[in-house]
Amino acid sequence: MRILIIEDEQKAANYLKKGLTENGFSVDIANDGEDGLHLAMTESYDLIILDVMLPVKGGWAIIEELRAAGNDVPVIFLSARDAVHDRVHGLELGADDYLVKPYAFSELLARIRIILRRHPLQQSELLRMADLELDMVRHKARRAGQSLDLTAKEFQLLTLMLRRRSEVLSRTTISEQVWGINFDSDTNVVDVAIRRLRKKVDDPFTLKLIHTIRGVGYVIDEEAS
Numbered sequence: 198m199r200i201l202i203i204e205d206e207q208k209a210a211n212y213l214k215k216g217l218t219e220n221g222f223s224v225d226i227a228n229d230g231e232d233g234l235h236l237a238m239t240e241s242y243d244l245i246i247l248d249v250m251l252p253v254k255g256g257w258a259i260i261e262e263l264r265a266a267g268n269d270v271p272v273i274f275l276s277a278r279d280a281v282h283d284r285v286h287g288l289e290l291g292a293d294d295y296l297v298k299p300y301a302f303s304e305l306l307a308r309i310r311i312i313l314r315r316h317p318l319q320q321s322e323l324l325r326m327a328d329l330e331l332d333m334v335r336h337k338a339r340r341a342g343q344s345l346d347l348t349a350k351e352f353q354l355l356t357l358m359l360r361r362r363s364e365v366l367s368r369t370t371i372s373e374q375v376w377g378i379n380f381d382s383d384t385n386v387v388d389v390a391i392r393r394l395r396k397k398v399d400d401p402f403t404l405k406l407i408h409t410i411r412g413v414g415y416v417i418d419e420e421a422s
Contacts, residue, residue: 198221198222198223198243198244198313198360199222199223199224199225199240199241199242199243199360200217200222200223200224200225200242200243200244200245200246200309201224201225201226201227201233201236201237201240201242201244201245201246202214202217202224202225202226202227202245202246203226203227203230203233203237203245203246203247203248203251203256203259204226204227204228204246204248204251204275205228205229205248205250205251205252206248207228210226210228211226213246213275213302213305214226216302216306217306217309218353218374218375219349219353220306220333221331221333221352221353221356221357221360223357223360223361223374224374225240225242228252229251229252229253229254230251230252230253230254230255230256230258230259231253231254232253233245233247233251233254233259234254234259234262234263237259237263237268237270238262238263238266238268242270243270243271243313244270244271244272244273244309244312244313245270245271245272245273246272246273246275246305247259247260247272247273247274247275247292248274248275248276249274249276249278249283249287250276250277250278256274256276256287257286257287257290260272260287260290260291260292261290261291263291264290264291271293271312271313271315272291272292272293273292273293273294273295273296273305273308273309273312274287274292274294274295274296275296275298275300275305276295276296276297276298277297277298278297279297283295284297293312293315294308294312296308310322322334324356324359324360326359326362326406326417326419327404327406327419328340328341328342328402328404329359329398329406331352331355331356331359333356336352338352338355338398340398340401340402341402343401345397345398346397347394347397350375350376350390351390351393351394351397353374353375354371354375354390354391354394355394355398355417357371357374357375358407358415358416358417359417362417362418363416363417363418363420364416365410365413365414365415365416366414366415366416367413367414368387368388368414368415370414371387371414371415372386372387375390387415391407391409391415394407395407404419406418406419
C-alpha cells in the first residue's frame with residue numbers, strides 16, 4: 198500500500214517514512230505543497246499524510262484542489278496547528294482525520310489502519326499470491342500452510358513486492374523503500390536480500406513467484422513462471 202507524506206520538515210518526514218516502511222507501507226515524500234499536489238494528482242496512493250503549513254502551497258489548498266478534482270483519497274492532517282477551529286476546518290474540507298503534533302507514532306498508525314479499513318478496496322491486512330500469505334497485523338508469513346521465518350527486512354521487502362505485484366521494481370526503488378532514501382544502491386545488498394528471500398519463499402516450492410528482470414530489477418508474479 199502506498200502512502201504519500203507531504204511534509205516540509207525533512208527530519209520529521211524521514212522519521213515518519215521509516216516507521217511506516219517498517220510496518221509494510223510503500224512511502225513517497227514531497228517537501229512542498231506544489232510537488233505534493235502534483236504527486237497526489239498523478240500517482241495512485243491509498244492515503245495521504247498532509248501538513249497544513251507548507252511552502253508554495255498550503256495543506257488547505259491541496260485538499261480543496263484534490264476534492265474539487267474528484268480525488269477522494271483518504272487524507273490525514275498532521276499539523277502543529279492545534280486550535281479547535283483549525284481541526285474543524287480541516288475535517289470540513291474533506292480530511293478523514295486530524296492529528297496534532299507532537300504525536301505518538303503508534304496512535305497515527307492505528308488511525309491509518311482504521312481509515313484504511315473503511316476503504317476495503319484500497320487496503321487489505323492479508324496479502325495473498327497463490328499459496329503465499331502475509332498477515333500484516335500479526336507480522337507473519339506463510340506459504341502452503343507453512344510458516345516462513347523472515348527477518349524484518351525480508352518481511353518489508355516481500356510486503357513491498359506484494360503490494361506492487363506484477364510491477365517490475367528497480368534496485369533503486371527497492372533500496373529506497375526498504376532501506377531508506379540514503380541507502381547506497383551501488384552495493385549488492387538488494388540482490389543478496391532477494392537471494393535470501395527466494396531461499397525461504399520459493400526454493401522449497403514448485404511454483405516460483407520471485408523473478409529477475411535482467412538489467413531492470415525484480416518482480417513477484419505467479420503468471421511469470
